[in-house]
Amino acid sequence: MRVFNSSPPSEAQTRTRILQAALKLFASQGFDGTTTRDLAQAAGVAEGTLFRHFQNKKAILVEVATSGWVEILTDLLTELSEMGSYKAVAQVMRRRMWNLQKNADLMRVCFMEVQFHPDLRDRIQEEVIGKMTDVAEAFFQTAMDKGIYRQADANLVAKVFLGMFAIAGFSNNTLMQPDASPQQMQQMAEGLADIFLNGVLAKD
Numbered sequence: 001m002r003v004f005n006s007s008p009p010s011e012a013q014t015r016t017r018i019l020q021a022a023l024k025l026f027a028s029q030g031f032d033g034t035t036t037r038d039l040a041q042a043a044g045v046a047e048g049t050l051f052r053h054f055q056n057k058k059a060i061l062v063e064v065a066t067s068g069w070v071e072i073l074t075d076l077l078t079e080l081s082e083m084g085s086y087k088a089v090a091q092v093m094r095r096r097m098w099n100l101q102k103n104a105d106l107m108r109v110c111f112m113e114v115q116f117h118p119d120l121r122d123r124i125q126e127e128v129i130g131k132m133t134d135v136a137e138a139f140f141q142t143a144m145d146k147g148i149y150r151q152a153d154a155n156l157v158a159k160v161f162l163g164m165f166a167i168a169g170f171s172n173n174t175l176m177q178p179d180a181s182p183q184q185m186q187q188m189a190e191g192l193a194d195i196f197l198n199g200v201l202a203k204d
Contacts (some may be wrong), residue, residue: 015053018043019067022060027105031061031113061113062120068110069128075099076162077135086143090186090193093164097185133158164192 009017021042025034036057040047054060079092114121136158143149149157 011053014043014045014049018045018050018053018060019064022064023068023105023109026061026064026113027108031057031116058117058120061109061117062123065110065114065120065124066127068106069124071103071106072110073128073132073135076132080135080139086146086148087197089161089196090190093192094185094189096164097189129162132162136161161196164196 018039022034022039025038025042029038034057036047036050039057039060040050043050050060054063075095079095083089083092110124114124133155137154140149140157140161141154144151144154
């Protein structure tokens with residue numbers, strides 16, 4: 001009879017478990033409402049193990065939020081590169097809304113907790129949001145150069161575009177209810193895309 005011994009988790013697996021537990025707890029209890037003991041229990045590790053991987057609780061928040069923003073940036077890069085045309089904004093908006101629903105914990109930590117920590121906000125602004133804006137600006141500048149979009153400040157257009165989905169991160173129901181159907185998300189995405197592409201002024 002063979003006995004299979006489960007090997008202990010690797011350092012990388014333990015670190016991942018700590019970050020996953022932190023994401024859930026920071027999203028549900030807030031950073032200040034979560035203790036290192038809570039984090040250790042949720043991750044299934046000793047508090048000493050927690051501090052072997054991270055200097056303190058703030059370091060865990062920094063890692064969770066920074067990696068979360070990198071994930072958001074990666075998603076956006078993928079979406080922009082897959083746009084069938086420069087007018088397919090509704091498609092990107094719909095996927096953004098779907099991701100907001102699917103990754104509600106990540107959105108809550110990335111958008112909400114960061115507001116209360118200026119040093120973390122500055123780091124994310126510098127390391128991730130700046131890059132995200134640069135990518136979107138280049139995308140829109142290309143469309144302007146091709147005559148698809150009217151000439152405007154591409155950096156400002158990029159910020160407006162990013163803000164359309166970013167504001168939804170401050171609350172699950174800023175734009176729509178958390179249990180919105182795919183049809184409702186599609187309608188909202190098309191509405192946002194229409195306003196973004198055509199503005200709100202009546203045409204002469």
